[in-house]
Amino acid sequence: MDTILQPESINAKEAATQYPVHEFIRQRWSARSFADRPIEHDTLMTLLEAASWASSSMNEQPWVYLYAHKGEPVFQQMYDCLLPGNRWADGAPVLLLSLARKNFASNGKHNRHALHDVGAANTTLLLQAAAMDIFGHQMGGFDMQKTIETFQIPDDMEAVCFISIGYLDEPEKLEEPFRTRELTPRKRKELAEFAFAGKMI
Numbered sequence: 001m002d003t004i005l006q007p008e009s010i011n012a013k014e015a016a017t018q019y020p021v022h023e024f025i026r027q028r029w030s031a032r033s034f035a036d037r038p039i040e041h042d043t044l045m046t047l048l049e050a051a052s053w054a055s056s057s058m059n060e061q062p063w064v065y066l067y068a069h070k071g072e073p074v075f076q077q078m079y080d081c082l083l084p085g086n087r088w089a090d091g092a093p094v095l096l097l098s099l100a101r102k103n104f105a106s107n108g109k110h111n112r113h114a115l116h117d118v119g120a121a122n123t124t125l126l127l128q129a130a131a132m133d134i135f136g137h138q139m140g141g142f143d144m145q146k147t148i149e150t151f152q153i154p155d156d157m158e159a160v161c162f163i164s165i166g167y168l169d170e171p172e173k174l175e176e177p178f179r180t181r182e183l184t185p186r187k188r189k190e191l192a193e194f195a196f197a198g199k200m201i
């Protein structure tokens with residue numbers, strides 16, 4: 001039987017948890033090295049549909065996604081909005097821009113949960129991706145003004161973050177410091193630092 005070779009980053013990045021968590025949570029991480037393999041249209045729609053099943057305040061679903069496949073002019077426009085620390089993202093087959101509608105559609109009032117809910121949708125998208133051996137990387141490092149101008153984002157919407165999506169490849173195809181980051185173990189605070197029984201000490 002053929003052995004399927006997996007990028008070495010997979011083992012380096014698996015979460016070492018104190019308590020058992022689902023494998024999709026252990027295995028999701030923010031990759032930078034993407035294989036030269038497209039994300040099919042239906043696959044992308046699956047990821048976006050998964051995002052839409054996140055819960056949201058009043059079921060407002062304040063998220064909006066722009067998407068572009070590598071090679072399309074919009075992909076380059078998205079890539080050009082990213083800050084230098086995210087310039088590895090041109091290796092991804094798909095870029096997304098997640099946005100929030102800041103006001104409730106029903107009454108125009110400010111929705112203070114909008115950013116929270118877009119974050120929840122992004123995370124749901126990325127967990128669906130993890131279940132399909134697809135990796136994603138959220139990027140808040142972008143030029144906001146350039147993004148607003150490029151995508152003609154109206155005042156009642158806010159660009160939340162870009163996300164690169166793709167299948168994983170070897171860290172070696174990246175330049176430093178990104179190659180090293182692709183193999184650096186993921187770390188989290190101890191539970192005792194953020195979970196309290198009733199009141200904070």
Ligand SMILES: Cc1cc2nc3c(=O)[nH]c(=O)nc-3n(C[C@H](O)[C@H](O)[C@H](O)COP(=O)(O)O)c2cc1C
Nearest residue numbers: 028029030031085086137138139140141142161186
């Ligand atoms: C809103 C948001 C913005 C982020 N912005 C960037 C970014 O601009 N560049 C980057 O390399 N990673 C970015 N990240 C990824 C985080 O650095 C990463 O999630 C964190 O280090 C934990 O690593 P993990 O996702 O592999 O567990 C961002 C993540 C989030 C949620």
